[in-house]
Amino acid sequence: MSEAAIASVPEAEAWPARERCLALLRQMLLVRRFEERAAECYQQGLIRGFLHLGIGQEAVAVGAIAALEPDDRIVAAYREHGQALARGVPAASVMAEMFGKATGCCRGRGGSMHLFDAARRLYGGNAIVAGGLPLACGLALADRILGRPHVTACFFGDGAVAEGEFHESLNLAALWVLPVLFLCENNLYAMGTRLDRHQAMADIHRKGDAYAMPHAVVDGMDVLAVEAAVRRAVEQVRGTGRPFLLEARTYRFRAHSMYDAELYRPREEVERWKQRDPLPLFIARLQDGGRLDDAALAAVEAEVAAEIDAAVAAAQAAAVEPVADLLRDVVAPSSPEPQT
Amino acid sequence: MTRITYREAVRQGLREALAADDRVVLVGEDVGRYGGAYACSKGLLDEFGAERVRDAPLSEAAFVGAGIGAALAGLLPIVEIMTVNFSLLALDQIVNNAATLRHMSGGQMSVPLVIRMATGAGRQVAAQHSHSLEVWYAHVPGLKVLAAATVADARWMLAAALADPNPVILFEHALLYPVEDDVDARPAGFDPWHAAIRRPGRDATIVTYGGSLPKCLAAAETLAGEGIDAEVVDLRCLRPLDVGCVLESVARTHRAVVVDEGWKTCGLGAEISATIAEERLYELDAPVARVCTAEAPIPYAQHLETAALPSAARIAAAVRDVVPGKTAAAAAPRAE
Ligand SMILES: Cc1ncc(C[n+]2csc(CCOP(=O)(O)OP(=O)(O)O)c2C)c(N)n1
Ligand SMILES: [Mg+2]
Numbered sequence: 001m002s003e004a005a006i007a008s009v010p011e012a013e014a015w016p017a018r019e020r021c022l023a024l025l026r027q028m029l030l031v032r033r034f035e036e037r038a039a040e041c042y043q044q045g046l047i048r049g050f051l052h053l054g055i056g057q058e059a060v061a062v063g064a065i066a067a068l069e070p071d072d073r074i075v076a077a078y079r080e081h082g083q084a085l086a087r088g089v090p091a092a093s094v095m096a097e098m099f100g101k102a103t104g105c106c107r108g109r110g111g112s113m114h115l116f117d118a119a120r121r122l123y124g125g126n127a128i129v130a131g132g133l134p135l136a137c138g139l140a141l142a143d144r145i146l147g148r149p150h151v152t153a154c155f156f157g158d159g160a161v162a163e164g165e166f167h168e169s170l171n172l173a174a175l176w177v178l179p180v181l182f183l184c185e186n187n188l189y190a191m192g193t194r195l196d197r198h199q200a201m202a203d204i205h206r207k208g209d210a211y212a213m214p215h216a217v218v219d220g221m222d223v224l225a226v227e228a229a230v231r232r233a234v235e236q237v238r239g240t241g242r243p244f245l246l247e248a249r250t251y252r253f254r255a256h257s258m259y260d261a262e263l264y265r266p267r268e269e270v271e272r273w274k275q276r277d278p279l280p281l282f283i284a285r286l287q288d289g290g291r292l293d294d295a296a297l298a299a300v301e302a303e304v305a306a307e308i309d310a311a312v313a314a315a316q317a318a319a320v321e322p323v324a325d326l327l328r329d330v331v332a333p334s335s336p337e338p339q340t
Numbered sequence: 341m342t343r344i345t346y347r348e349a350v351r352q353g354l355r356e357a358l359a360a361d362d363r364v365v366l367v368g369e370d371v372g373r374y375g376g377a378y379a380c381s382k383g384l385l386d387e388f389g390a391e392r393v394r395d396a397p398l399s400e401a402a403f404v405g406a407g408i409g410a411a412l413a414g415l416l417p418i419v420e421i422m423t424v425n426f427s428l429l430a431l432d433q434i435v436n437n438a439a440t441l442r443h444m445s446g447g448q449m450s451v452p453l454v455i456r457m458a459t460g461a462g463r464q465v466a467a468q469h470s471h472s473l474e475v476w477y478a479h480v481p482g483l484k485v486l487a488a489a490t491v492a493d494a495r496w497m498l499a500a501a502l503a504d505p506n507p508v509i510l511f512e513h514a515l516l517y518p519v520e521d522d523v524d525a526r527p528a529g530f531d532p533w534h535a536a537i538r539r540p541g542r543d544a545t546i547v548t549y550g551g552s553l554p555k556c557l558a559a560a561e562t563l564a565g566e567g568i569d570a571e572v573v574d575l576r577c578l579r580p581l582d583v584g585c586v587l588e589s590v591a592r593t594h595r596a597v598v599v600d601e602g603w604k605t606c607g608l609g610a611e612i613s614a615t616i617a618e619e620r621l622y623e624l625d626a627p628v629a630r631v632c633t634a635e636a637p638i639p640y641a642q643h644l645e646t647a648a649l650p651s652a653a654r655i656a657a658a659v660r661d662v663v664p665g666k667t668a669a670a671a672a673p674r675a676e
Contacts, residue, residue, distance in 0.1 A: 049464035049640060100464075100641030111466050111640030127468040128426065129398050162397035163429070190398055192374030198397035264373045323647045330636045 016224070018291050020066070022300070024223050025286060027062045028279055029304045031082045034091055037308050038081070038098060038112075042258055046316070047098045050127075051112050052079040056221075056253035059278035060185050062086045063226025064153060064248075067234055073121045073139045073152040075132040078113035079185075079252075080125055083155060089117045092311040101318035108321055109329070118339075129190075130156060130163035133182070137169050140178035144241065151237045153181045153230075159190025161207065162198050173243035174211040180243040181233055182213075185220065187252045192264035205247035213245050220250030221278045224285075253277070341524055346488070347517040349495035350380040350456075354418065357502055358388045361416060364502065367394045367403055368420030377422045378458055378517050404430035404455065408438045408507070411453040416502055421457040424473045424511070431476075438507040439482030453508070454501045459487075460513040460551045460601055461649055467637035470645075472601040474550065475608045477509045478578040485578040486532055487511040489553035491521035493576060497532045513551030533577045535585035541571035544595035544659050547586055547612055549575040552599045552650055559655035568663050578608065583615050590616055594625040595662040599650050604632035626662040631655050 015021070035055050041047045054061070061082030065074065076083040084094050089105055097104025098112050105117050106125075114125040123139065126132040136154035143150045160166050161184060173180045184204050188195050195202050208215030214236065218229035226248055233244045251273040255262060262270075286292035321328075344352070357364045366381060366388075372395040375382035385393040396403035400421060407419040421427045427434070434455065441449040461470035478485045484506050488494040494512065501508040538553060539560050548556045553574050560570040571589055575582065590596050596616055598609035613628035634648040 048642065049466060050469070097640075100643075106640075108641035108644065109466070109637075109639045111464065113468070114466055114640070127466070128429075131468075159398045162399045164399070164401055165429075190369075191377070192370045193395050193397070197373075197395060260374070263375065320641060320643055323643060326634055326639070326644055326647050327636050 015289065016227070021286055021291055022296070024062055024066060024227065025282060025292070026300050026304065027066075027086050028058045028223060028282060029300055030091065030307065031058045031062060031085050032279055033304050033308055034085060034094070034311075035081055037312060038095070039254075039258070041098070041312065047112065048100075049111050049113075050078070050257045051098070052257050053254045054079045054082045054252065056273065056277065057185060057187060057250045058082050059223035059226050059282070060183070060220045060248045060250055061155070063223040064155075064183055064230040066227050067230035068151065068153055071121065071150050072234070073123060073136075073150055075123045075136045075139070075152065075154040076115075076125060077129070077132060077156050077160070078125065078127040079157070080115055080155070081112070084115040084117065084122060084125075087117070087120045087122050089115065089120055089122065090311070091307050092314045095311040096315040096318050099315040099318070100320060101315055102321045103314070103318040130160035130165040132156060133160070133165050133169035134172075136180050136182070137172050137176075137178055140173065140180045140243075141176060144178060149238060151179050151181055151234050153183055153234070155183050155185060157190060158184060158186040158188065158195055158204060159193070159198065160184075161204055162190070170208070170211040170213060170243070170245065174213045177241050178243055179237045179241050181230070181237050182243060182245045183230070184245070184247045185250055186247050187250050189252065189256070189265065191256045192260070194264065205245055208245035213243055215245040215247070217247045217249065220248030221276045221281060223278055223282050251276075341522045343520055343522050344491065344495075345517065346491045346494045346512070346519045346521075347378060347380055349491045349523060350498070350512060351382060351384075353495055353498035354381055355384060355387070357418065357498055358384060358392060363414065363416045364418060365392045365394060365410070365415055366418045366420065367396055367407055369396050369398060369422055371395060371420050376420065378512075378514065381420070400426055400429035401433055405433040405437060407453050407455070408433060408441070408451055411451045411507070412441070412449055417453050418498070418502070419453065419455045421455060423469060423514070424457045424459040425469055425471055427455070427457050427473075434477070434483070434507070434509070435480055439480045442506070443482060450505050451507045452502070452505050454498065454510055455507065456498075456510045456512060458514045459511045460515055461633070461638045461645060462515045462551070464640055464642055464645060466640040470638035472550075472633065474511055474578055475600075475602050475611075478581075478608060480579075482507070483579060484508045484533075485511070487513075487550040487576060487578055489513070489516070489550050489574050489576065491519060492523050492527070493532060495523050496526050496530050499526075500530065500532045511550055515551050519554070533580070533582070535573050535575045535577070535582040537571060537585070537589065538574045539570070539572040541569040541593065543569045543593055543663050544597060545571045545573055545586070545589040545593045546597050546599060546655065546659065547573045547575065548599040549578060549608075550601065552601050555650060555652045556599050556655055558652040559659065562652065562656050563659055566660075568659060570659055581611070581615070583619070586612060587616065587619050590620050591623050594623055596624070597629045597631060597655065597658045597662060599631045599655055601633055601650060603635055604630055605635060607632055626664070629658045629662050631658045
């Protein structure tokens with residue numbers, strides 16, 4: 001993808017109110033500091049398995065989820081700490097999950113890649129690339145048939161676009177008129193494979209045309225641009241009941257998972273993208289716009305740090321599930337409650 | 341004799357195959373620039389070029405299906421699927437095309453294809469990355485299924501699989517990649533299609549394959565200290581199953597424990613124990629026992645995952661149970 005394409009992405013038209021800006025900043029900081037801390041915990045062996053950090057991509061989850069209603073539904077992939085935290089899943093609950101503790105949002109069954117929260121309508125946390133897209137269609141189908149006004153926002157990576165499930169889901173959603181916002185977090189790489197090495201036509205949002213689906217592209221390093229683009233797209237989805245494909249162009253600053261040799265991309269490329277780090281970029285804009293002074297920034301940082309310290313302390317202190325419960329929640333004990 | 345890891349053994353097998361025959365191509369996600377999700381193809385892109393070491397998009401159904409098509413038309417593709425969990429996206433191509441084309445075409449078509457994939461749990465990567473679904477493929481006529489449990493098998497099985505005119509699924513257990521062992525030149529008459537007795541013994545037969553082999557050998561060591569002499573059979577080929585080796589062993593030991601990291605219900609252990617019952621029921625001095633993974637998706641938390649999987653302790657306990665006479669001598673309190 002060319003840098004020009006990024007630069008041509010329109011600026012956010014209007015500034016949201018100061019409180020909303022500060023809320024976005026707080027969430028971006030929470031996600032960034034949470035993941036930095038999670039990486040430390042991984043080094044200490046407190047978190048294990050795979051840990052995919054979205055550092056560099058925070059503006060997408062935070063901006064997008066700010067534009068959703070509380071009853072809208074969210075489907076995410078395995079790089080989804082940002083989505084969970086932005087949706088309001090408590091940092092303590094996510095951290096405890098990654099520590100494998102009973103107090104985790106999935107009682108230690110899922111870990112980093114499988115964060116679920118039914119009350120907040122977060123339907124995972126899916127580690128099968130593109131595995132969430134058909135689910136999003138089904139969630140939206142139920143809402144449509146049952147006459148509910150909700151939108152399902154489905155996050156996935158650029159790599160997922162190569163899977164049949166992406167194409168099948170877009171077609172199904174367009175054909176059946178399903179209220180899904182397909183939100184591609186295009187970070188230019190699927191593991192070690194660069195976008196132009198896995199896509200014959202790398203302008204992802206334009207794939208919507210093949211399914212008569214409206215689409216747009218947005219600068220995923222600009223939280224206000226993301227928020228505005230998602231707000232517009234979601235309004236359209238809610239208004240028409242039809243799906244929408246939004247591509248957010250972003251970049252992952254860290255390795256694919258905790259360790260990889262990063263042989264697949266030049267260091268200068270990473271450094272160039274770091275110049276567009278969404279967090280300092282947003283802070284600078286807020287400061288330039290007179291919406292943030294040093295004291296306010298320090299206060300938010302302190303608040304976030306305290307929340308994360310508390311989350312780690314609680315996760316460390318928490319108990320694990322008893323081994324006797326190994327077979328718990330494999331099948332429902334009786335006929336399930338109807339889900340809302 | 342050189343000491344190499346299982347991972348390096350796989351890599352050397354791949355390199356040898358690419359060097360030996362121009363028709364061999366390696367296809368899969370991140371096999372090229374990334375060097376393979378498990379680093380099994382490091383350096384091969386540089387050595388053999390992007391035409392023959394092909395990075396595929398995340399399109400398991402398409403690139404596995406393309407491998408089948410390429411095999412039909414004269415190539416010898418090695419397709420890598422990162423893990424068996426993701427192979428489910430290609431299950432249709434494997435089961436409905438690779439396995440059936442020879443038969444449906446009345447013998448006109450041949451699919452000389454090798455599909456390699458990692459399998460197994462033990463790394464806290466939770467339910468979508470940890471399952472052992474070998475038996476799904478072992479169920480299907482038209483496929484052959486190999487599982488490399490040793491460094492030597494990781495080194496030499498690939499060539500045998502490539503030489504076979506059938507589609508072969510070759511399993512590598514993710515926990516075995518760092519395991520080291522001495523590997524010799526290719527043993528004369530190397531034959532991965534038959535089971536191997538990895539440890540001879542008189543008192544009971546432990547039947548296993550893949551990532552469970554080291555656990556079974558460890559259990560056999562423990563049992564030896566208690567006076568129980570267990571034989572360990574590594575199946576190696578899950579389809580067609582080498583029932584002869586298993587039955588011959590059971591006829592000598594009169595006791596069998598099947599160890600499988602897959603689930604017990606409708607699993608490989610069920611197949612083995614049913615075969616023993618059909619063929620050698622009256623040789624048995626005890627019912628066949630099975631040690632399998634708990635009937636749950638693999639959980640993330642370490643203590644739960646460990647509890648879900650077969651362990652040397654569980655295997656040893658199962659053997660003690662089928663060799664009751666001998667355990668009285670070693671009546672130390674047991675873990676389970
Ligand atoms: C079906 C499937 N195939 C392969 C994998 C292994 N894998 C995990 S992440 C990944 C890359 C996905 O890239 P992308 O969708 O762009 O997401 P990103 O990692 O960039 O967030 C691959 C190949 C998988 N999890 N699922
Ligand atoms: Mg990506």
